[in-house]
Amino acid sequence: GAGVSQSPSNKVTEKGKDVELRCDPISGHTALYWYRQSLGQGLEFLIYFQGNSAPDKSGLPSDRFSAERTGGSVSTLTIQRTQQEDSAVYLCASSQLGGYTFGSGTRLTVV
Amino acid sequence: AQSVSQHNHHVILSEAASLELGCNYSYGGTVNLFWYVQYPGQHLQLLLKYFSGDPLVKGIKGFEAEFIKSKFSFNLRKPSVQWSDTAEYFCAVNGANGGSQGNLIFGKGTKLSVKP
Numbered sequence: 703g704a705g706v707s708q709s710p711s712n713k714v715t716e717k718g719k720d721v722e723l724r725c726d727p728i729s730g731h732t733a734l735y736w737y738r739q740s741l742g743q744g745l746e747f748l749i750y751f752q753g754n755s756a757p758d759k760s761g762l763p764s765d766r767f768s769a770e771r772t773g774g775s776v777s778t779l780t781i782q783r784t785q786q787e788d789s790a791v792y793l794c795a796s797s798q799l800g801g802y803t804f805g806s807g808t809r810l811t812v813v
Numbered sequence: 814a815q816s817v818s819q820h821n822h823h824v825i826l827s828e829a830a831s832l833e834l835g836c837n838y839s840y841g842g843t844v845n846l847f848w849y850v851q852y853p854g855q856h857l858q859l860l861l862k863y864f865s866g867d868p869l870v871k872g873i874k875g876f877e878a879e880f881i882k883s884k885f886s887f888n889l890r891k892p893s894v895q896w897s898d899t900a901e902y903f904c905a906v907n908g909a910n911g912g913s914q915g916n917l918i919f920g921k922g923t924k925l926s927v928k929p
Contacts, residue, residue: 745903745919747917802847
């Protein structure tokens with residue numbers, strides 16, 4: 703597609719439930735990133751996929767967070783046993799030599 | 814540790830005022846620098862970027878930024894703001910080897926409110 707697509711746009715979940723967030727990057731972009739945007743905290747790096755290399759998971763805040771990228775394209779970010787502090791906007795971006803493109807994000811609310 | 818500092822959390826200006834938003838970074842090695850803007854309810858958009866060459870970079874919508882290596886700074890400027898510039902502005906850095914790839918480290922953002 704023309705841009706980075708994320709779904710769902712909004713997700714409300716109960717504390718303790720698992721959630722999956724999806725990112726469809728721009729076709730042909732080899733790099734894909736997940737960030738978390740919390741109020742007043744800017745964008746916090748979570749994980750980075752580059753081609754077939756092992757992902758850089760250094761930003762994942764706990765082992766409840768995981769992500770995979772299938773076939774070098776679509777990525778899923780999974781949060782297990784959600785906590786209220788996980789409430790945030792989760793942004794995906796993809797890049798090629800031309801620059802980074804961000805999706806509109808998934809707003810996650812844990813109640 | 815690698816970090817980006819944006820010292821102004823919220824800036825309020827009247828239309829036609831001049832704007833300067835501060836950005837300082839801490840990063841070992843050569844860097845690429847970026848400014849992104851997020852208009853209310855919209856996704857992040859690139860305003861401008863610096864990879865190499867002329868340290869004065871011009872971006873979209875009349876914005877510019879100057880890379881001062883000795884000060885580890887990349888401040889964003891605009892001579893005359895408009896109400897439509899109301900948005901949140903983020904400074905970001907990555908390692909120069911990354912080019913347009915590699916993890917971006919963001920500042921916490923500066924919210925700009927322009928009064929009509």
